[in-house]
Amino acid sequence: METTKAALRRAALARRRALTSAEVAQRSRQLANLLFAHFPVAQWRWLHVFLPLARKNEPDTWPLIHRIWDEKLPVRPAAPVVQPDGISLKHYELTPTTPLLTDRWGIPEPLADPATEVAPAQLDAVLVPLLACDQQGQRVGYGGGFYDRFLAECRPGTLFIGLNILDDEPVLSLADVLPTDVPLHACLTPSQVWNFR
Structure with missing residues (x-):
């Protein structure tokens, strides 16, 4: 059965809004555990991590970021910053001392410092926010196209891994x-890993 992005987006946003903060925290920890259990995180050099938009109950990626730091893993996290053109992203290394700013949507972003910029071609894996996806790895986001434009800039071989707070x-x-849609290689839900390629 085919369905539209708009219909899935509306349904997923409504269900996400119904989650309690405790449910978001628990599901986010489960997502982090699955990532470390099923992917060679410690073998990557650069991992792109979105920072959560809390008011939309996005997956909280801070537990997995702190695990990388606490365990002193060699992989280095990078996080996105929306550019003034309103349609593109740049990416900057995230360390325990990186200053964070809040953008106009309420998303935390690292301070844009040219010395810490990470090019898309450097990334080994990208954690991608989403609301839903299909069995071919096509995702439903918020509809802005930010991630499709960004993923198209990554080198061949970069892993695209969706994180879904809903267990769908x-x-x-x-x-x-x-x-122009760029499919995922895998998607994590709190209880399962879905591989598409």
């Missing part, structure tokens, strides 16, 4: 996939 199976297929 991928739908069969999306009816309105665009030529």
Whole structure:
């Protein structure tokens, strides 16, 4: 059964809003545990991590970031900053001392410092926010296209891993996939890893 991105987006946002802060925290820890259990995180050099938009109950990525720091893993996290053009992202290394600013949507962002900028081609894996996905790895985001533009800039071989705070199976297929949409290689839900390629 095909379904549209708009329909899935509305349903997922409503269900995410219904989650309590305790549920978001527990599910976020489960996502982090699955990432470390199923992917060679310590073998990566650079991991792109989105920082959570708390008011939309996005997965809290801070537990996995702190695990990288606390365990002194060699992988280095990088986080996105929305550019003044309103449609593109740049990425900067995230360390325990990185100053954070809040953008106009309420998302924390690292201070944009040219000395800590990380090019998309350097990334070994990208954690991608999403609301839903299909069995081909096509994702439903907020509709701005930020991540599709960004993922298209990454080098071949970079892993694209979606994080879904909802424990949903991928739908069969999306009816309105665009030529510019970039599919995921995998998606994590709190209880399962879905591999698409």
